[in-house]
Amino acid sequence: MKAVGSYKALAVDEAEAFLDVEVDKPQATGRNILVEVKAISVNPVDTKVRKRPHPDETLRILGWDAAGVVTAIGDDVSMFEVGDEVYYAGCITKPGSNSEYQLVDERIAAKKPTSLGFAESAALPLTTITAWEAIFERLGVSKGGKDAGKSILMIGGAGGVGSIAIQLARKLANLNIIATASRKESADWCKARGADHVINHYEDIPAQLDALGLPMVDYVLCLTNIAGYWKTITDVIKPQGKICTIVDFFEDGNLDLLKPKSATFAFEFMFTRSMHQTDDMDEINELLSETAAMIDDGELVTTVGDVSGPINAENIRKVHASIEEGRAIGKYVLEGW
Ligand SMILES: NC(=O)c1ccc[n+]([C@@H]2O[C@H](COP(=O)([O-])OP(=O)(O)OC[C@H]3O[C@@H](n4cnc5c(N)ncnc54)[C@H](OP(=O)(O)O)[C@@H]3O)[C@@H](O)[C@H]2O)c1
Known part of the structure; x- marks a missing residue:
């Protein structure tokens, strides 16, 4: 089968950073389904893993977002049948979705929205899992509307995660959403997805919140x-408020600053359940299924920003380069081989 991989940790412009290769098609066993990958999306995590050294210089296949068709199932699979159209992010410790066929544990996959094509579906899984877990699990926001009207500041609203986080916070919790964006097009994108207010992350954030009459936020x-x-x-x-980040500090952060306000701090890492095989791994199937239903009901929209042609080394390289500029609006997707 075709795949795109590399044997070394390399900068985006190095010739061998992205190679079109032929590898053996994997076999479905246990709870794995074998998916014929029709479309993928690329996330910042791909660019980060690409730059991590390979200790043994074996082939590494990146990619943690896909939509495709189930072509075989392991003996213990109970949630899917051959022919099902699925979407999933996969697991960071397993070979990625930049390959014609990929194995994925059924508990972290779901049937894709029936109203979307493969490209629009592939844009969603990784960022949806992240946003859902961050808002409803780490921040503990109620999905039933109990927290309606509470305020949330989302820093980096127009990126892949922000694009779906704004929609989930709007539709499932009706929070008062203040997203940040630094350009007119990224600000417009946040508003179109349901942000109540957009402020600029490169300007004085407290002053801008003050001007909105929201000097402090709940989340x-x-x-x-x-x-x-x-x-x-x-x-x-706010005192007793809650903070979640999906990105490392990269330098020391002083958690003592939270003590006077008894504020809560949480990390979100969307691969936690899959890489640690937690008992509640199937929550990912459930949240992706719920998201697919909301899309089919017209309550959420896909977050595709750009469809960048077929899946091959050259196109994946271009998308990595764009993501590394840090100015993505929505998601970069590739479709077909
Ligand atoms: N922990 C997890 O599970 C998890 C999951 C997904 C992603 N992540 C990480 O989360 C980050 C965001 O992911 P993503 O997919 O949303 O990225 P993305 O799509 O590449 O984000 C692009 C957006 O970031 C904004 N941005 C750039 N520099 C910024 C800054 N200094 N301050 C605030 N916003 C800034 C830009 O807004 P403007 O153009 O308006 O400036 C742009 O719209 C990445 O580092 C990614 O690796 C972590």
Whole structure:
């Protein structure tokens, strides 16, 4: 089968950073389904893993977002049948979706939205899992509307995660959403997805919140390197408020700043359940299934920003380069081989 991989950790412009290769098609066993990959999307995690050294210089296949068709199932699979159209992010410790066929544990896959094609579906899984877990599990926001009207500051609103996080916070919790964006097109994108207010992350955030009459917020969801925003976040979080970040500090963050406000801090890492094979791994199937139903009911929209042609080394390289610029609006998707 075709795949795109590399044997070394390389910069995006190095010739061998992305190679079109032929590898053996895997066999479905246990709870794995074998998926014929029809479309993928690329996330910042792909660019980060690409730059990590391979200890043994074996072939590494990146990619953690796909939509495709189930072509075989392991003996213990009970949730899917051959022919089902699925979408999933997969597991960071397993070969990725930049390959014609991929094995994925059934508990972390779901049937894709029937109203979307493969490309539009592939844009969603990784970021949806992240946003859902961050908002409803780490921040503990109620899905039933109990927290309606509470305020959430989302730093980095127009990226892949922000694009679905805004929609989930709007549709399932009716929060008062203040998203950040630094350009007119990224600000417009946040508003179109349901943000109540958009402020600029490169300008004085407390002053902009003051101007909105919201000097402090109930929740902060940080979708970019938190270190640069840590002091601001601790200033604007309400007493007993909750903060979640999906990105590392990259330098020391002083958690003591939270003590006077008894504020809660949580990390979200969407691969936790799959890489640790937690008992509740099938929550991922459930949240992706719920999301697919909401899309089919017209309550959520796909987050595709750009469909960048067929899946091959050259096109994946171009998308990595764009993501590394840090100015993505929505998701980059590739479709077909
Ligand atoms: N922990 C997890 O499970 C998890 C899951 C998914 C992603 N992540 C990480 O979360 C981050 C965001 O992912 P993503 O897919 O949303 O990324 P993305 O799509 O590449 O994000 C692009 C957006 O980031 C905004 N941005 C760039 N620099 C910024 C800054 N200094 N401050 C605030 N916003 C800034 C840009 O907004 P403007 O153009 O408007 O400036 C742009 O719209 C990445 O680091 C990714 O690796 C973690």
